[in-house]
Amino acid sequence: MKRVQNNPIKTPAPADDDQPLLAIGLLLLAMFAFTGMDGLAKGLVGAGLPPEQIIMLRYVLVSVLLVPAIIRHWAARPISTQRPLLHILRGVLLITSATMFVYAMRELPLETATAIGFVAPLYVTGLSIPLLGEKVGLRRWAAVGVGFLGVLVILRPGSSDFVLPMLIPLLSSLCWAFGLIITRMMRGLESPLTILIWSTTSGLLVIVPLGVTDWVTPSPQQWAMLSLTAVCHVAGQYLTIRAFMMASASVLAPFSYSTIVWASLIGIFAFGSFPDLPTIAGTLILVSAGLYVWHRERRVTGRPTVPGGSIAEVAQEPPAGTTG
Numbered sequence: 558m559k560r561v562q563n564n565p566i567k568t569p570a571p572a573d574d575d576q577p578l579l580a581i582g583l584l585l586l587a588m589f590a591f592t593g594m595d596g597l598a599k600g601l602v603g604a605g606l607p608p609e610q611i612i613m614l615r616y617v618l619v620s621v622l623l624v625p626a627i628i629r630h631w632a633a634r635p636i637s638t639q640r641p642l643l644h645i646l647r648g649v650l651l652i653t654s655a656t657m658f659v660y661a662m663r664e665l666p667l668e669t670a671t672a673i674g675f676v677a678p679l680y681v682t683g684l685s686i687p688l689l690g691e692k693v694g695l696r697r698w699a700a701v702g703v704g705f706l707g708v709l710v711i712l713r714p715g716s717s718d719f720v721l722p723m724l725i726p727l728l729s730s731l732c733w734a735f736g737l738i739i740t741r742m743m744r745g746l747e748s749p750l751t752i753l754i755w756s757t758t759s760g761l762l763v764i765v766p767l768g769v770t771d772w773v774t775p776s777p778q779q780w781a782m783l784s785l786t787a788v789c790h791v792a793g794q795y796l797t798i799r800a801f802m803m804a805s806a807s808v809l810a811p812f813s814y815s816t817i818v819w820a821s822l823i824g825i826f827a828f829g830s831f832p833d834l835p836t837i838a839g840t841l842i843l844v845s846a847g848l849y850v851w852h853r854e855r856r857v858t859g860r861p862t863v864p865g866g867s868i869a870e871v872a873q874e875p876p877a878g879t880t881g
Contacts, residue, residue: 613768
């Protein structure tokens with residue numbers, strides 16, 4: 558859904574469990590930052606700001622925060638590419654995913670939107686077959702099927718609890734998954750800085766016309782909240798990178814799902830919403846399926862992956878189930 562984020566600094570290989578406890582703590586803080594960003598976005602959209610405007614202003618503010626890093630790395634590695642269409646498509650997909658997720662949060666509890674967004678890594682598993690030529694065994698397919706059963710438990714189609722906005726995080730996560738697939742296509746061929754600039758620029762070109770169409774002037778408090786979303790975005794990126802420099806993905810991967818815990822706590826204390834039993838049960842099924850898919854992929858490929866992507870990709874993508 559979710560995520561979902563870009564980093565201008567090339568991520569070095571992770572250390573061999575040098576400081577696992579500190580790394581886990583940093584990753585938990587990173588997931589809190591990303592979820593806090595979503596909580597702020599939910600508060601803003603609930604106050605009447607259009608989702609497109611929220612995402613547009615956050616992109617602009619994040620770009621301002623990253624200007625020093627971009628300038629510092631510009632001279633060392635020129636920002637050129639032979640794959641402009643892939644970059645543009647990735648940028649459009651990610652900004653579409655983020656905007657749709659804000660729309661979902663306007664209608665749904667934060668924890669519900671976050672939980673449904675966990676379907677994204679399962680999408681990646683399925684899409685990697687036709688788009689990347691990867692082989693997925695029967696066990697992973699079974700886990701994907703179980704994961705989608707978890708989604709059905711959360712959605713409860715046919716019941717009075719089901720509402721159409723519940724489908725929005727599914728579409729948001731699909732856009733996120735396609736964006737990650739494109740990142741994998743460019744693995745080892747493009748620098749993170751190149752991906753950052755091209756994707757951010759193309760995303761801004763799409764969202765700016767939409768964001769200014771129904772402009773609502775934010776209050777001083779809302780400007781402060783918008784600025785804080787940008788700070789949370791950059792902080793989440795930085796803390797994630799630092800965590801994966803200190804410990805292996807096999808140690809950290811399960812903690813990337815802590816966003817649902819943070820989302821539930823923010824929902825309770827900030828919005829007065831409590832996750833119901835079907836949401837809790839469906840989330841447990843979905844998270845278990847996602848972790849099993851990750852476990853099988855790690856065993857089959859031998860790569861130090863995390864749910865939904867490799868270590869390098871984590872530095873470039875928002876975590877699943879967030880606006881990124």
